[in-house]
Amino acid sequence: MCGIAGIIESSGVDRGALMEQMMQILEHxxxxxxxxxxxxxxxxxxxRLSIIDIQxxxxxMFTDDQRYAIIYNGEVYNYKSIRSELKALxxxxxxxxxxxxxxxxxxxxxxxxxxxLNGIFAFAIHDRLSGNVFLARDHFxxxxxxxxxGTDFLVFSSEQKAILLHPGVERKPNYTAMHxxxxxxxxxxxxxxxxxxxxxxxxxxxxxxxxxxxQRRYYTHKPEIDxxxxxxxxxxxxxxxxxxxxxxxLVSDVPVGVYLSGGLDSSAIVEKIASAGGKDINTFTMGFxxxxxxxxxxxxxxxxxxTHHRTTSLSFDPLKGFPEVIWHxxxxxxxxxxxxxxxxxxxxxxxxxxxxxxxxxxxxGYDIHRLIYPFNKWHKxxxxxxxxxxxxxxxxxxxxxxxxxxxxxDEYRRGAQMLLSIGDIQKYYLILRNVWEVDQGMFKKxxxxxxxxxxxxxxxxxxxxxxxxxxxxxxxxxxxxxxxxRHTKMVNDYLLVExxxxxxxxxxxxxxxxxxxxxxxxxxxxxHLKMKGGKTKYLFxxxxxxxxxxxxxxxxxxxxxxxxxxxxxxxxxxxxxxILTEKFVREQGIFxxxxxxxxxxxxxxxxxxxxYNLLWVMMGYAIWQQMFIDTRMYEEKQFDLKAFMR
Numbered sequence: 001m002c003g004i005a006g007i008i009e010s011s012g013v014d015r016g017a018l019m020e021q022m023m024q025i026l027e028h029x030x031x032x033x034x035x036x037x038x039x040x041x042x043x044x045x046x047x048r049l050s051i052i053d054i055q056x057x058x059x060x061m062f063t064d065d066q067r068y069a070i071i072y073n074g075e076v077y078n079y080k081s082i083r084s085e086l087k088a089l090x091x092x093x094x095x096x097x098x099x100x101x102x103x104x105x106x107x108x109x110x111x112x113x114x115x116x117l118n119g120i121f122a123f124a125i126h127d128r129l130s131g132n133v134f135l136a137r138d139h140f141x142x143x144x145x146x147x148x149x150g151t152d153f154l155v156f157s158s159e160q161k162a163i164l165l166h167p168g169v170e171r172k173p174n175y176t177a178m179h180x181x182x183x184x185x186x187x188x189x190x191x192x193x194x195x196x197x198x199x200x201x202x203x204x205x206x207x208x209x210x211x212x213x214x215q216r217r218y219y220t221h222k223p224e225i226d227x228x229x230x231x232x233x234x235x236x237x238x239x240x241x242x243x244x245x246x247x248x249x250l251v252s253d254v255p256v257g258v259y260l261s262g263g264l265d266s267s268a269i270v271e272k273i274a275s276a277g278g279k280d281i282n283t284f285t286m287g288f289x290x291x292x293x294x295x296x297x298x299x300x301x302x303x304x305x306x307t308h309h310r311t312t313s314l315s316f317d318p319l320k321g322f323p324e325v326i327w328h329x330x331x332x333x334x335x336x337x338x339x340x341x342x343x344x345x346x347x348x349x350x351x352x353x354x355x356x357x358x359x360x361x362x363x364x365g366y367d368i369h370r371l372i373y374p375f376n377k378w379h380k381x382x383x384x385x386x387x388x389x390x391x392x393x394x395x396x397x398x399x400x401x402x403x404x405x406x407x408x409x410d411e412y413r414r415g416a417q418m419l420l421s422i423g424d425i426q427k428y429y430l431i432l433r434n435v436w437e438v439d440q441g442m443f444k445k446x447x448x449x450x451x452x453x454x455x456x457x458x459x460x461x462x463x464x465x466x467x468x469x470x471x472x473x474x475x476x477x478x479x480x481x482x483x484x485x486r487h488t489k490m491v492n493d494y495l496l497v498e499x500x501x502x503x504x505x506x507x508x509x510x511x512x513x514x515x516x517x518x519x520x521x522x523x524x525x526x527x528h529l530k531m532k533g534g535k536t537k538y539l540f541x542x543x544x545x546x547x548x549x550x551x552x553x554x555x556x557x558x559x560x561x562x563x564x565x566x567x568x569x570x571x572x573x574x575x576x577x578x579i580l581t582e583k584f585v586r587e588q589g590i591f592x593x594x595x596x597x598x599x600x601x602x603x604x605x606x607x608x609x610x611x612y613n614l615l616w617v618m619m620g621y622a623i624w625q626q627m628f629i630d631t632r633m634y635e636e637k638q639f640d641l642k643a644f645m646r
């Protein structure tokens with residue numbers, strides 16, 4: 001697990017000096033060292049976090065004839081079986097690393113090697129003979145890969161801040177991506193918050209040849225549901241594929257731990273390690289100094305499976321670390337601090353940790369799934385004339401409530417609008433995810449008149465989701481949503497946070513639930529087995545009921561996140577008032593200060609969670625802008641919160 005960077009240049013830039021800078025700014029991703037190579041107008045750099053074949057896995061790595069060179073971030077979990085296949089074909093090996101397997105596999109099979117891989121990866125291979133550079137990203141986007149194509153150059157990296165160091169890259173904000181961020185609290189697009197910078201999508205490869213980029217999708221995940229599957233078959237398959245995934249991802253030459261929240265997914269991972277004979281299991285739990293902390297449940301699992309268990313808590317004023325996590329994430333997000341502090345604590349004990357992300361996406365574990373399930377059939381059969389009437393009522397409801405009601409009533413209004421959108425699963429889902437773009441009146445509330453006059457942002461978020469919902473129209477509503485989220489929120493929100501916050505502290509986080517075989521099997525399970533009686537994760541609970549304590553099986557799900565209402569009362573309001581001052585907001589010219597002031601002055605209320613999250617993202621965007629656009633603070637690693645206060 002590492003950081004990679006590459007420069008393909010013909011404009012006379014000093015690639016050696018530039019790559020040295022890129023390696024320095026990526027140091028956190030590979031604290032065990034770095035190497036750089038220059039080949040025929042191509043410069044490749046690699047920062048290493050040593051996990052497998054600590055002595056022999058240095059990169060860039062070359063084929064015996066020096067034709068191919070690879071830089072690679074990730075792990076190929078089935079590399080031993082691929083290695084055996086290659087050896088049977090007469091391919092020699094000089095190391096025990098998965099890097100050499102990937103390199104020799106590409107040399108033997110070309111880009112079709114991707115079809116054999118089970119793992120997490122982003123890599124680049126330079127072909128000295130053709131001069132081409134081949135890049136690829138793993139099936140589900142667990143590892144990142146960003147790039148910027150100029151007139152006569154290409155620069156790519158694991159993180160955007162390294163690309164910004166190139167003198168040909170303009171540091172300009174992308175307001176379309178910003179608008180998406182304000183709605184979703186993540187950027188759902190191939191673009192980034194930086195104009196012109198893009199990310200390679202999951203399951204895609206790309207070739208840079210003769211100054212042109214050609215992109216290809218090598219992996220498409222389309223659920224093939226087996227409606228005849230029995231509950232017994234589903235449970236047996238779940239145990240088989242989850243156990244297989246966990247065993248694959250325990251491969252390491254350094255100690256491995258588990259993020260143990262006390263919830264069902266992370267507890268199941270511990271159970272699978274223990275049932276396979278694993279000993280000396282390291283588990284870690286973090287709390288937020290809030291009533292929803294899960295220390296007791298985590299300790300119950302630790303005691304049940306006799307793990308080496310450690311706990312830590314987030315500080316009472318976590319926002320003092322907000323600039324640092326924005327620097328790592330390169331976007332203003334509200335769910336960064338907990339992962340950053342957790343990985344910083346874990347790094348004192350292990351380099352590799354397994355997490356439970358993906359379990360809810362595969363087995364219907366979120367509250368939004370419970371809110372969609374009762375209307376599963378209705379979305380498909382709702383008469384269109386009635387849907388139009390309900391849309392009219394929704395628009396009227398927004399006009400009435402938004403002009404006369406207090407902010408705390410917004411949640412009730414959005415709930416009513418959600419019900420009025422039955423028959424349109426895309427709109428129903430976006431309202432459920434608190435996307436405000438669906439109400440045109442919100443634009444004037446959130447943005448300044450001058451900004452709206454310059455930017456046409458209507459329908460931007462809607463257009464991002466339409467291709468995904470269209471691709472799964474033949475599925476039931478909840479199956480649609482789960483499939484869509486595996487392409488959207490899971491990749492660009494949850495997985496981004498997992499990668500950036502763990503790598504910020506030199507920790508490799510693995511996600512067994514996103515093993516390709518497990519995902520394929522889970523997607524084949526019919527919905528009526530995943531949920532029953534409105535109960536989320538029915539099948540998963542049923543499968544684990546004889547293997548985990550009853551309290552864990554039946555507990556309510558708590559997200560691994562801070563409570564925005566409690567955070568507002570801790571330090572969010574105080575910090576926001578010092579960053580989002582009237583003077584700054586008016587000079588920035590994007591947001592409507594009157595609406596910000598309205599949120600700050602309203603009596604604190606638990607039903608204003610959406611407003612506090614919006615405030616959090618606006619404040620984060622102000623820090624991001626000052627750090628990456630207005631100044632070069634990102635190069636200086638200036639993380640003092642006071643430096644961003646006005």
